[in-house]
Amino acid sequence: MTGLTEHIEKISKWVNEKLTVQMYRTKKTYFTRTTAKLTFEKLMAFILGNNRNSAQVSLNDFFRNSEDEPVAKQTLFEARDKISYKAFADLSDKIVDDFYGDDDVMTYKSYTLLGVDGSLFQAPQRALDVFGGQKSARCDSVSAQARALVISDVLNRIIVHSSLFPVDDGERKIFLETLEKLRKFNHSLLIFDRGFYSKELVTAINKKGVSFLFRIKNNCQKDIDAATESDQVITVGETKLRIINIVLPTGEIEKLATNIFDEDFTVSDFAAVYEKRWGVETSYLMVKERLAIENFTSSKKNLMLQDFYAAVITYNLMEIACLEQEAKRRTKNVDVARKYEQSANRNIVAHEVRACFLSVLIETDSVIIDKKMAQIERIIYRFFKDVRPGRANSRDVKFPSKKYPMNKKRNF
Numbered sequence: 001m002t003g004l005t006e007h008i009e010k011i012s013k014w015v016n017e018k019l020t021v022q023m024y025r026t027k028k029t030y031f032t033r034t035t036a037k038l039t040f041e042k043l044m045a046f047i048l049g050n051n052r053n054s055a056q057v058s059l060n061d062f063f064r065n066s067e068d069e070p071v072a073k074q075t076l077f078e079a080r081d082k083i084s085y086k087a088f089a090d091l092s093d094k095i096v097d098d099f100y101g102d103d104d105v106m107t108y109k110s111y112t113l114l115g116v117d118g119s120l121f122q123a124p125q126r127a128l129d130v131f132g133g134q135k136s137a138r139c140d141s142v143s144a145q146a147r148a149l150v151i152s153d154v155l156n157r158i159i160v161h162s163s164l165f166p167v168d169d170g171e172r173k174i175f176l177e178t179l180e181k182l183r184k185f186n187h188s189l190l191i192f193d194r195g196f197y198s199k200e201l202v203t204a205i206n207k208k209g210v211s212f213l214f215r216i217k218n219n220c221q222k223d224i225d226a227a228t229e230s231d232q233v234i235t236v237g238e239t240k241l242r243i244i245n246i247v248l249p250t251g252e253i254e255k256l257a258t259n260i261f262d263e264d265f266t267v268s269d270f271a272a273v274y275e276k277r278w279g280v281e282t283s284y285l286m287v288k289e290r291l292a293i294e295n296f297t298s299s300k301k302n303l304m305l306q307d308f309y310a311a312v313i314t315y316n317l318m319e320i321a322c323l324e325q326e327a328k329r330r331t332k333n334v335d336v337a338r339k340y341e342q343s344a345n346r347n348i349v350a351h352e353v354r355a356c357f358l359s360v361l362i363e364t365d366s367v368i369i370d371k372k373m374a375q376i377e378r379i380i381y382r383f384f385k386d387v388r389p390g391r392a393n394s395r396d397v398k399f400p401s402k403k404y405p406m407n408k409k410r411n412f
Helices: 004-015 018-024 040-049 057-062 073-080 086-098 125-133 171-179 198-208 223-224 267-276 279-289 300-333 346-360 368-380
Strands: 112-122 133-135 141-153 158-166 188-192 211-216 233-235 239-247 253-258 341-344 382-389
Touching: 004 040, 004 086, 004 112, 004 233, 004 300, 004 368, 018 040, 018 086, 018 279, 040 057, 040 073, 040 086, 040 300, 057 073, 057 346, 073 300, 073 382, 086 158, 086 300, 112 171, 112 267, 112 279, 125 158, 125 300, 141 171, 141 279, 158 171, 158 300, 171 198, 171 267, 188 267, 198 211, 211 267, 223 233, 239 267, 267 279, 279 300, 279 346, 300 341, 300 346, 300 368, 346 368
Parallel strands: 112 188, 188 211
Antiparallel strands: 112 141, 133 141, 141 158, 211 253, 233 239, 239 253, 341 382
8 A cells, every 4th residue: 555655756857847747836936946945845834734823833844944934925825826726636646546546445346336426515705706606504604515425435544536516516516527527546436424315327328338326315216115025126228227125223214226237235234234324424423523615715716625625635634644553553463452443643644744744745855854854754653542442322412512622622
C-alpha cells in the first residue's frame, strides 16, 4: 500500500511542476513572478492545509516561520481566484488513481463496494444565486444550500468521487452525469439507498456494465412489490432484476434489487453488502464534523469548490494514513492483548495531514521533509483509541446546549 509519505511526495512534485501552474492558472499572466509572497505552490499548500479558521489568523500562522510579513486577507482571496478549482478536483482524482494502482486494496468477493449517497450542504448566504437554497422550517427566509454527491469505497474508506451541485438538482440527475466520468474499477458494485431507484438509472448503469444493489421503497413499482420470495428473478420492462427480501429484526422487510445473478452471491451476502453501505454515511460524518467542509471561506463558486475538494483530499489522505498505521500495528501485534479493537484517532490524523501540507509542500530540503514526515507518522501511530462494538442505544446527553463538550473537541 502506498503510504502517506509517498502520497505527499507525489503531491509536492506535482504542485511544483511548471506544467501544473500553466494548466490551472485562470490567466496566462498569473504566477509569472517568482518573488511574489503568494506563489502558486504556497497558495496550494495554504488552501490544502487551511483549518477553516479566520483567514487573517491562518495567514499569520502560515507566515510565522517565514522571512516575509503576512499578507492581508484581501490579497489572499484575490490570489486564490487566480487558481481554478479544477486543480484540486484533478489532484483528488490523482490521489484516488495512485491508491488503486496497488493490488492490496480490500474487496468483497472480488467486488469493490461503492456506496452512493447525496447530502445537503449549508452554503454562505451570498452563494444563493450560485447554488440556490431552500426555505427554513422556522421562518420564510431562504437559506443558501448546495447538494453534494459522494461515492465512497466503504471497505477502504476512500472517497472515489465527489461533486457539489445546485440544491435544486436531484440526486438521480447528478449521478447520471457522474456515471459518465466515474473511475473504472475492475469489478465494482454500486450500493444505493432508498430514493435512488428508477428505471432510467438502472438502464444507464446496466449499459455501462456495472453491478448495482438498490434498496427499494415500499410501493415503488408493481412488479418489484409483487416479488415476495426471499430470492427471485423478475423482468421489469427490458431489464432483468434479482429481487432479495430480507426480514429485519424489527419484522420489516428490506427489499433489494440487483443485477448480480451469480449463485455464489447469496441472500446473506447481499444483506452483508448493503449493511456496509453505512460507510458512505461515515465519510459524510468525517468531512462535515472533523474537517468542517461546510465552513466555506468564501461565497465565490471557484473558492467554495477549492474548499470542497481540499477537504475531500484531506479526508482521503487521512484514511490512507490510518490504513497504513493500522497495518503496522497489526504486523507488530501491538493491540493483541487489548479488550477492544483499536482505530486511529481521526481528529489527530486530520490535524497532522493538514500539517503535512503546510510544512512539507513548500519545503525543498529532502532531509527536513523526511524528518517532518517521520515525526507525523509517529504521532499517528501512537494515538489510537478503542472501537466499541454494538452501541445500538443513544447516549444520554445531560446538557445538549453545551457549546464545547469535552468529547467533541475539533482539530482546529
